[in-house]
Amino acid sequence: MRIAIIGVGYVGLVTGVCFAELGHRVVCIDRDENKIKLLSAGRPAIHEPDLEEYMLRLMGEERLRFSASVDETAQADVVVVAVGTPQRIDGASDLTDLESAVRRLAPFLREDTIVMIKSTVPVGTNERVRDWIREETGRHADTVSVPEFMREGSALQDSFHPDRIVIGSDSPRAAAIAGGLHAPLTANILHTDLRTAEMIKYASNAFLATKISFINEMANLCDKVGADVEVVAAGMGMDPRIGSAFLKAGIGYGGSCFPKDTHALLQIAGHVDYDFKLLKAVIEVNQTQxxxxxxxxxxxxxxxxxxxxxxxxxxxxxxxxxxxxxxxxxxxxxxxxxxxxxxxxxxxxxxxxxxxxxxxxxxxxxxxxxxxxxxxxxxxxxxxxxxxxxxxxxxxxxxxxxxxxxxxxxxxxxxxxxxxxxxxxxxxxxxxxxxxxxxx
Structure with a gap:
């Protein structure tokens, strides 16, 4: 299958490598020409174990290449959009780059091309993507939401061996194509509607952030009462209903996902007049920690x-x-x-x-x-x-x-x-x- 990836940050680059490793022909596209030159020379713009070795081999096998030309999408069976959606000052996701990318690629889409959104986006965004394409071309495009769950530092491992794949779509054809594309990676594929898929990504990251803030609050309490939070966490984690993952006390979470996604989910709740009290506390605890x-x-x-x-x-x-x-x-x-x-x-x-x-x-x-x-x-x-x-x-x-x-x-x-x-x-x-x- 011919796949075009729009946006060559963490998600886009690792996704491109993963699909190329599965045997597809992948072109990764980014408007940053300096980044494309760097990648075309076999040098990843991010630090990720084993990524450079995979890139060089796949490029040598002519399954992976890089381009600054969005018209490359005209040859693609699937276009994967993985541009950044950074946090705005108000905490909401900034969709400026996403909209710009979709509008630029829209004229090159064939009628049967699937548009796969891997960017983390607010609920309802996939529907807006179809609207942007229709406004540019007058045609309908099938979209599918496939949120990513990779962790920085183990992104390749997570891509090749995912816990699950979530596929959201209201098009049976698009869902089937996306499912077939990911089938070699895992049998744990959840098919759902677009909005539910978008929400699963936010819910997952918010829950993990909640576990981190909870154990940090417990650590602060342990300091005051003379208990050892490491042993407390071990005892909690032995309960399969709780699990040991993300029960590691420290100075809080960071990175590109948890802070951005918790704030974005808070904004999503605010837009529908829901006061998400727990999530507010999670964010406050993390910053204070x-x-x-x-x-x-x-x-x-x-x-x-x-x-x-x-x-x-x-x-x-x-x-x-x-x-x-x-x-x-x-x-x-x-x-x-x-x-x-x-x-x-x-x-x-x-x-x-x-x-x-x-x-x-x-x-x-x-x-x-x-x-x-x-x-x-x-x-x-x-x-x-x-x-x-x-x-x-x-x-x-x-x-x-x-x-x-x-x-x-x-x-x-x-x-x-x-x-x-x-x-x-x-x-x-x-x-x-x-x-x-x-x-x-």
Whole structure:
């Protein structure tokens, strides 16, 4: 089958690679000519394990190519729209790029071409897509909503081995074609109407965000009553009705999906005069949780003015260079505003972070221990393996004051104690080792 992908970000590029691997002929289209040149040279514009190797092989086999020309869609049996729908100031999804892309490709669509929307869009958007095509061409087009559920850092694995595929359409023909396209990936295919498919995406991400905020609230309560949230979460997760996934206390979620989708769902509810109280609380808890690092520093060191603070982690999670809505973008500027010198390290996220925030008080290092040298505290914000595997005794030896603030509960208490670090973890008061009043 001939497939055209419109939009070559995370979703579009990984989707294109996945379909090409299944044997289809795929062209990925984006109006950013610099990005197309980069991709055509076999260099992905995102950090994702194994992606470059797949791209180079599939390009060599002439199953995957890249173009800046939307007229390439004229040859496609299926056009997949995967452009970004960023969050507007009011929290709603901005459909400007989506509408522009649909209107530009509409004149090139054949009558039998299926338009598949993989962008995360508000309920009712697929119907609007058909309206935009009709306004441009005077013809009807079959649309199908196939929301994506891939995770950054494991996007290829999630694409090749999805938990489920959701296909929404009111066209039996379009649904059958989309179903056949995805059948090699999983037997767990749910067919539904357009609006329900659109809602499933938001409901899924909002529920996962709710689990994260819930366990973070439990962690804060554990801090006050002397319980260990890690053991609490383990006990909860043993109940199959609850499950252990996303019950990991820390400094909250970030990235391109959870923050955007929770706000968008809140806007969807508001547009129909529904007060989604639970979701409001989830968002508030997540934003507040980021201050845990600052509170922990204050508890261990008092003022940080004039001190050196090492920050391990800029990306919102391990395995990706994505810093969108990352806790680091809230925490680091606050450290700077309080007068600290910040020494940062991240295996992949430096470039994206520096595009979002640059300051003369922030210095970057390629190695974790180099960033920690002479620091009065290390704050772990992203649990990359390279940080988790640091020799903690060696870490203590290079620091000016051996304070470790673990925002991801990444370390074992026994190892921390043996290293002699003054340690604070989220919701684990039993492990807290408080620094003496003077660290001189």
């Amino acid at each position: 980021r201050r845990w690092v600052l509170d922990a520093l204050n508890e261990q060191l008092g003022t940080i003015e004039g001190l050196t603070i090492a920050v391990w982690g800029a990306s919102f999670k391990p395995g990706t260079d994505d810093v969108r809505s990352a806790p680091s973008l809230d925490i680091v500027p606050e450290l700077v505003s309080r007068g600290a010198a910040v020494r940062m390290c991240d295996p992949a996220g430096e470039s994206n972070f520096r595009r979002a925030y640059e300051h003369p008080q922030v210095t970057w290092y390629n190695e974790a221990l180099a960033a920690a040298e002479g620091a009065h505290a290390v704050c772990l914000l992203t649990e990359w393996p390279v940080f988790r595997e640091v020799d903690l005794s060696l870490l203590r030896s290079v620091m000016a004051a051996p304070v470790l603030i673990d925002g991801r509960n990444a370390y074992q208490g026994e190892a921390v104690m043996q290293a002699g670090l003054y340690y604070t973890a989220v919701g684990r008061p039993v492990l807290r080792q408080m620094a003496p009043c003077s660290l001189d």
